[in-house]
Amino acid sequence: MSDGPSTTTQLPAQSAPVDPAATEAAGGRAATPGSAGRLSWWHGDGGEGARRNLALIGVLVVLFVIGAATRSDLYSNPDWVWANMLIILKLASVAGVVTVGMTFVIIGGGIDLSVGAIVALAGVWSTTVATQSFGAGGMIFTAIVVGLAVGLVNGTLIAYGRLVPFIATLAMLVAARGLAAEISDKQTQISQNTTINGIASTNLLGIPLLVYILAAVVAAGWVLLNRTTFGRRTVAVGGNPEAARLAGIDVKRHTLMLYGLSGLCCGIAAIMLTAQATSAQAGMANLYELDAIAAVIIGGTLLSGGRGTIIGSLLGVIIFATITNLFAINGLSVEAQNMVKGGIIVAAVLIQQVQFGTLSQFFRRNRLTTG
Amino acid sequence: MTQHSRDMSRRRLLFGGAAVGAGVLLAGCTSNEKQTPTEAQTKAADGGGNAEPGKQVTIGFSAPAESHGWIAAITNNAKAQAAAYSDVQLKSVEAGADAAAQRAALSTLIAERPDVIVLLPFDGKELNSFGLEAMKAGIPVVNLDRAFPDAKAYRLQIKGDNYGMGVAAATFIVEQLKAKNVSNPVIAEIAGMDELELTQERTQGFNDTLAQNGLKVANRRAARFTIDSGQQETSQLLQALPKIDAIWNHDDDQGIGVLAAINQANRNEFFMVGGAGSKKAMEDIKADNTVLKATVTYSPSMASSAISLARLIGQGRGMSDLVELQVPKEIILASETITKENASDYLKLGF
Known part of the structure; x- marks a missing residue:
């Protein structure tokens, strides 16, 4: 920070309107107009998320180049490349929706280990014979209400029951899968509803409906986090709950709403996943919680809360989907794919620590410590 | 202030009422009466020596x-x-x-x-x-x-017989490809959980039999025996192989997701063989309106x-039809191939 050259270059994003609600958030990212003159937006706090996201896009470009180099026969066909991008986005759609909810919970200083189980429970509940008799509307309603309700139970236990989020959601992980197995009698429930199943096979203007749903949820999440009081409060609660409480935020109620939001996202994801698989079972969405947490982390969100971006999480999900796709088109094993996934998590976090703006500083510091 | 709090309480009442209503409605939705209950596979005592x-x-x-x-x-x-x-x-x-x-x-x-x-x-x-x-x-x-x-x-x-399942699936695929006179066929495989020995045995039987006929698997993805993993792995597999002649999917339960992915990708240039023998798979084979043309049993x-x-x-x-006075030590079920022709006979064994 100290050696930052006093550039006066004005970057476009600097002119973004300052939300009045921002003043309420005690721990919010304080990119006050006053400091803008001395530090460029790019090197300042406000640009940090953008820098991280650029690194993630770099990873995606590298993955694309590897794909093009290893399967040049397929990549030489532009139609195939376009179709493949849509396949990757479709693969990322369900996990992406879950990850948006997870991003809010983690920025708010919590964690939700029960997301996969909630998706399974909402999916199973919405595909029982009784629910299916209400048609597509009944199934969507059921999935969303079940997801929201389970999320609110999590939130109540954490906010008012004072359970550690890790424990409360771990308990819910076990319990929700148990209930799902009980409801489904451990059987696979086939969705007979053509409207629901059609969600996964419908294209609008050549782009799958699932991708639009993902885009809508991401856009809503972005607006909610960056342009509303709710978002500012989330950052404040995650950054310093005590300060947030002193600033007049009802921390408990806000925590409750965050887990409700995560559950709601799981409900939406459950319908998407049911549509894709044309069925639901208690074992589905297995380990989604770990995929979602990993995507949030490589997306640059602090696991301790108080900072994070929706776009970064989305890029994290897309990177994982791209790796899966890359291994599939090369006919490589799933085991190798999982090892690379682990490596990518570590690498992405390491790359982000070496920020572009401070690259020279990084090298200088290293030279000092070694020499 | 009182006006405000009254509004609040009314809002709460409405909200609470809606929540309770939704809860009652949803509780009713857990009812899961099957239209066609799956029959358990039992052998009635038919009056032989063992039945007494x-x-x-x-x-x-x-x-x-x-x-x-x-x-x-x-x-x-x-x-x-x-x-x-x-x-x-x-x-x-x-x-x-x-x-x-x-x-x-x-x-x-x-x-x-x-x-x-x-x-x-x-x-x-x-x-x-x-x-x-x-x-x-x-x-x-x-x-x-x-x-x-x-x-x-x-x-x-x-x-x-896991190895035998692979053999039976490959044998059916080889026969069909020969009948259609396909040269250099593209064969794909969707396995179950790879860490289980039974999956490895199935793949071994499949590969061995294909190799005897000078064929090999072009691409293989391992799913997790779940419907959603079957759907996801299959959509990736289809993307990797723009043209396929035959697919073997190890498990009919994950096969629901596999078939969904195939429909979503609008692909039908190939035929598929399933595994295990679920009721749904047998019905699909009998109806003959999907790419699923056969399944190899694991009942x-x-x-x-x-x-x-x-x-x-x-x-x-002992077993009354055998000479031995005690039950044998090892029994391995044969893996049978179910096609359109015999699906009706096997339907009662579907699960």
Whole structure:
């Protein structure tokens, strides 16, 4: 920070309107107009998320180049490349929706280990014979209400029951899968509803409906986090709950709403996943919680809360989907794919620590410590 | 202020009422009456030598608590078969979520000293020591489907033929491709959980048989025996291979997701062979309106047979059609190929 050259270059994003609600958030990212003159937006706090996201896009470009180099026969066909991008986005759609909810919970200083189980429970509940008799509307309603309700139970236990989020959601992980197995009698429930199943096979203007749903949820999440009081409060609660409480935020109620939001996202994801698989079972969405947490982390969100971006999480999900796709088109094993996934998590976090703006500083510091 | 609080309470009342209403509605939605209940696969006592009631036998039973159609059918079949005998009492223990939990559940079972234990272990290798312990305690163990490496750990082993499934699937695919005169066919494979030995055996049988005919698998993805993993892996596989001639999917339950992915990708230039023999798969094969043209069986009816044989072991009797005075030590079910022609005959064995 100290050696930052006093550039006066004005970057476009600097002119973004300052939300009045921002003043309420005690721990919010304080990119006050006053400091803008001395530090460029790019090197300042406000640009940090953008820098991280650029690194993630770099990873995606590298993955694309590897794909093009290893399967040049397929990549030489532009139609195939376009179709493949849509396949990757479709693969990322369900996990992406879950990850948006997870991003809010983690920025708010919590964690939700029960997301996969909630998706399974909402999916199973919405595909029982009784629910299916209400048609597509009944199934969507059921999935969303079940997801929201389970999320609110999590939130109540954490906010008012004072359970550690890790424990409360771990308990819910076990319990929700148990209930799902009980409801489904451990059987696979086939969705007979053509409207629901059609969600996964419908294209609008050549782009799958699932991708639009993902885009809508991401856009809503972005607006909610960056342009509303709710978002500012989330950052404040995650950054310093005590300060947030002193600033007049009802921390408990806000925590409750965050887990409700995560559950709601799981409900939406459950319908998407049911549509894709044309069925639901208690074992589905297995380990989604770990995929979602990993995507949030490589997306640059602090696991301790108080900072994070929706776009970064989305890029994290897309990177994982791209790796899966890359291994599939090369006919490589799933085991190798999982090892690379682990490596990518570590690498992405390491790359982000070496920020572009401070690259020279990084090298200088290293030279000092070694020499 | 009072106006405000009254508004608040009215809003709360409305909200609370809506929440309760939704809760009642949703609770009703858990009802899951099947339109066509799946029949359990039992063998009625048909008046042979083995059917005559013998001494009372208590059979302990344990199978994993996985949410999978095949596993659910195993447990249902065992219970139904035991209920069909007047001289059998079944003590079923939930196996929990992994091998360690199953071991814990089984140790309580040993303490109850049943006459025979029928066990579908999470993993034969991991539960081998339990088999040895029970046998040492004088309780005969019937291993259902997932073999113990140690021959002393079981009295009877009854299992499906995983290698044979791969052979049967490859044989059907080779026949069809020859009949269609396809040169250089592209063959794809969607396996189940790769860490299970049974998946490796299936793939081995498939590859060996293809190799004998000068063919090989172009691309293989391993799913997790779940519908959503089947859908995801298949959509990636289809993207990797723009043109396919034949696919073998190891498991009909995950096959629901596999077929969904194929429909979503609008692909139909190939034919597919399934595995295990679910009711849904057999109906699809019979209707002949999907790419699924055959499935190779791995029938959960083995659980019914295991209970019947455990009863005979407990009573010290042999199988009445065989010369031997005792039940044999090892039975491996043959994997049969179900096509449009014979699907009706097998439909009652579908799960």
